[in-house]
Amino acid sequence: MCGIIGIVGNKPVAERLIESLKRLEYRGYDSAGIAGVVGGKVERRRAKGKIKALEAVVAEDPLVAQTGIGHTRWATHGAPNVQNAHPHTAGRVTLVHNGIIENFAELKAELAAAGRTFSSDTDTEVIAHLIDAELATGLAPLDAFKATLDRLTGAYALAVLIEGEANLVLGARRGSPLVVGEGQGEMFLGSDALAVGPFTNRVVYLDEGDYVALDHDSYRIFDASGVAVTRPVRVVPTSAVMLEKGNYRHFMEKEIHDQPEGCQRTISAYVDTLTSRASVPGDIDFSKLDRIQIVACGTSFIAGMVGKYLIEQLADLPVDVEIASEFRYRTPALRSGSLVVAMSQSGETADTLAALRYCKAKGMKSAVVVNAQESTMAREVDVVWPIHCGPEIGVASTKAFTAQVSVMIALAIAAAKARGTIDAAEEQRLVKVLLEAPRLIAEAIGLEDAIKEIAADVAKARDVLYLGRGPMSALALEGALKLKEISYIHAEGYAAGELKHGPIALVDDQTPIVILAPHDSYFEKSASNMSEVMARGGQVIFITDTEGVKHAPAGAKVVVTAPASDPLVSTLVMSAPIQLLAYHVAVVKGADVDQPRNLAKSVTVE
Numbered sequence: 001m002c003g004i005i006g007i008v009g010n011k012p013v014a015e016r017l018i019e020s021l022k023r024l025e026y027r028g029y030d031s032a033g034i035a036g037v038v039g040g041k042v043e044r045r046r047a048k049g050k051i052k053a054l055e056a057v058v059a060e061d062p063l064v065a066q067t068g069i070g071h072t073r074w075a076t077h078g079a080p081n082v083q084n085a086h087p088h089t090a091g092r093v094t095l096v097h098n099g100i101i102e103n104f105a106e107l108k109a110e111l112a113a114a115g116r117t118f119s120s121d122t123d124t125e126v127i128a129h130l131i132d133a134e135l136a137t138g139l140a141p142l143d144a145f146k147a148t149l150d151r152l153t154g155a156y157a158l159a160v161l162i163e164g165e166a167n168l169v170l171g172a173r174r175g176s177p178l179v180v181g182e183g184q185g186e187m188f189l190g191s192d193a194l195a196v197g198p199f200t201n202r203v204v205y206l207d208e209g210d211y212v213a214l215d216h217d218s219y220r221i222f223d224a225s226g227v228a229v230t231r232p233v234r235v236v237p238t239s240a241v242m243l244e245k246g247n248y249r250h251f252m253e254k255e256i257h258d259q260p261e262g263c264q265r266t267i268s269a270y271v272d273t274l275t276s277r278a279s280v281p282g283d284i285d286f287s288k289l290d291r292i293q294i295v296a297c298g299t300s301f302i303a304g305m306v307g308k309y310l311i312e313q314l315a316d317l318p319v320d321v322e323i324a325s326e327f328r329y330r331t332p333a334l335r336s337g338s339l340v341v342a343m344s345q346s347g348e349t350a351d352t353l354a355a356l357r358y359c360k361a362k363g364m365k366s367a368v369v370v371n372a373q374e375s376t377m378a379r380e381v382d383v384v385w386p387i388h389c390g391p392e393i394g395v396a397s398t399k400a401f402t403a404q405v406s407v408m409i410a411l412a413i414a415a416a417k418a419r420g421t422i423d424a425a426e427e428q429r430l431v432k433v434l435l436e437a438p439r440l441i442a443e444a445i446g447l448e449d450a451i452k453e454i455a456a457d458v459a460k461a462r463d464v465l466y467l468g469r470g471p472m473s474a475l476a477l478e479g480a481l482k483l484k485e486i487s488y489i490h491a492e493g494y495a496a497g498e499l500k501h502g503p504i505a506l507v508d509d510q511t512p513i514v515i516l517a518p519h520d521s522y523f524e525k526s527a528s529n530m531s532e533v534m535a536r537g538g539q540v541i542f543i544t545d546t547e548g549v550k551h552a553p554a555g556a557k558v559v560v561t562a563p564a565s566d567p568l569v570s571t572l573v574m575s576a577p578i579q580l581l582a583y584h585v586a587v588v589k590g591a592d593v594d595q596p597r598n599l600a601k602s603v604t605v606e
């Protein structure tokens with residue numbers, strides 16, 4: 001997902017634009033650029049690769065301006081190179097864009113037919129030409145901008161400079177987030193609160209379709225129909241400490257270690273420690289609910305899978321969990337008496353947002369389990385179920401995952417009590433189990449040195465298989481996803497019972513097989529799966545707990561012993577070993593842990 005910053009300022013802007021872009025690196029990118037209004041003209045500086053390449057260009061050829069825009073690009077249309085790097089210029093207009101313009105080809109053909117030529121392969125450049133063409137008809141900048149927005153279909157967040165307008169930045173959002181940052185004698189535009197965080201914590205979240213004109217001491221917001229509106233100013237506690245790596249090498253490492261605290265903060269928002277009762281915000285009557293439909297992507301989808309196991313087991317409430325990109329296009333049979341729960345760390349994932357909107361249109365009540373509490377999803381649902389793990393910067397989700405699972409557990413307990421499938425005593429017992437989880441997670445993180453030793457071997461593998469049963473089958477998917485997305489080693493997660501239906505053909509003495517087997521009701525079956533793969537030369541990494549290790553079959557290449565835990569929270573405890581394994585394998589391989597190739601922290605395009 002691209003990152004955007006705009007500043008209408010009263011002091012040199014180049015370094016501040018770059019400082020903000022560094023805050024946006026976590027979103028994933030392959031090129032970067034800035035532009036500024038210099039003596040009425042607009043100058044650009046762009047570079048392929050990381051921001052330090054852009055810094056070198058600016059050092060070589062300084063940009064002296066007080067009003068400017070900046071961008072980190074995650075390529076959608078056009079290769080990642082300088083020519084396609086933003087900002088893009090056409091005539092008097094220079095702009096940056098996050099999103100995809102779906103009708104850009106027809107617009108480009110129309111502009112070419114009118115004699116305009118293009119210097120990039122991007123959809124973004126088309127927007128610049130459209131605004132410039134409207135300006136050429138004599139329209140004022142804001143009117144030319146609005147006329148252009150009305151012609152676009154698709155998703156955009158935009159920041160725009162106009163030649164000769166040193167005290168103006170234009171912005172707009174549809175489908176991609178954009179915020180205004182309120183400063184003293186200067187105004188900011190950014191993709192999110194982190195982008196403007198170095199300059200202000202007073203943030204205005206633009207709504208879908210809003211567009212805005214900023215000058216250095218004011219801003220005017222208009223809704224999609226062109227009516228002037230005001231949006232609430234929020235003070236966002238994006239403290240610098242939450243964004244620094246501390247003494248960790250990577251944000252991901254820090255975020256793995258932050259999990260006990262993140263889960264603690266999240267759990268305490270859903271349980272009453274005095275009465276040991278669980279509750280979720282909002283007026284959902286679980287006793288009358290006939291189904292929960294969970295829609296999500298990636299790791300959030302896997303957190304939803306864990307939720308399914310627990311909610312159905314405890315509350316006898318049917319739960320369907322679906323990949324949002326499939327769900328939204330398959331015409332699902334939905335009933336208005338169901339609840340749709342979107343799961344999303346960013347609250348901006350395009351497919352999840354579309355699936356959520358689909359369900360809302362069918363009359364379903366809606367909730368979102370989300371980290372970014374001012375995100376688009378958070379502002380569109382009936383009820384927000386926040387996680388409180390702080391900003392997650394590493395592209396590979398870790399602390400958000402366990403915080404989401406914590407919410408799922410609290411939800412399962414609250415729904416079970418409301419539906420009468422557990423009594424008050426059992427609710428209190430389960431709440432106490434949940435409250436102990438952060439301590440057990442911290443103990444599991446203490447396995448890091450043992451995991452590091454395994455990592456060197458796993459780093460040599462071509463393929464890795466993860467197996468588990470019950471909720472651990474979901475965690476097997478998560479372990480495989482973590483490994484592949486940061487170390488680039490092919491990995492697959494499977495329900496262990498599926499082994500003999502195909503995957504066992506993969507087993508040889510070259511393929512590490514990670515078996516997740518806490519000592520729960522599935523343990524015996526998992527132990528027999530372990531024997532099956534060892535009989536075929538499989539190199540088993542057996543991740544169990546202090547109870548399971550007493551009963552584990554001999555012969556595993558490695559046994560990792562996590563603290564024993566109640567099945568209610570075992571996915572929280574067993575997450576740390578698989579996250580640490582992926583992390584240390586990626587470190588051994590010298591991979592870009594926090595910003596893996598081709599990935600973005602939040603996928604706001606389809």
Ligand code: AGP
Pocket residue numbers: 297298299300343344345346347348349352395396397398482485600601602603
């Ligand atoms: C997980 O490590 C990935 N970063 C990715 O699968 C992510 O979970 C997915 O893109 C969903 O993002 P969201 O939670 O912000 O919606």
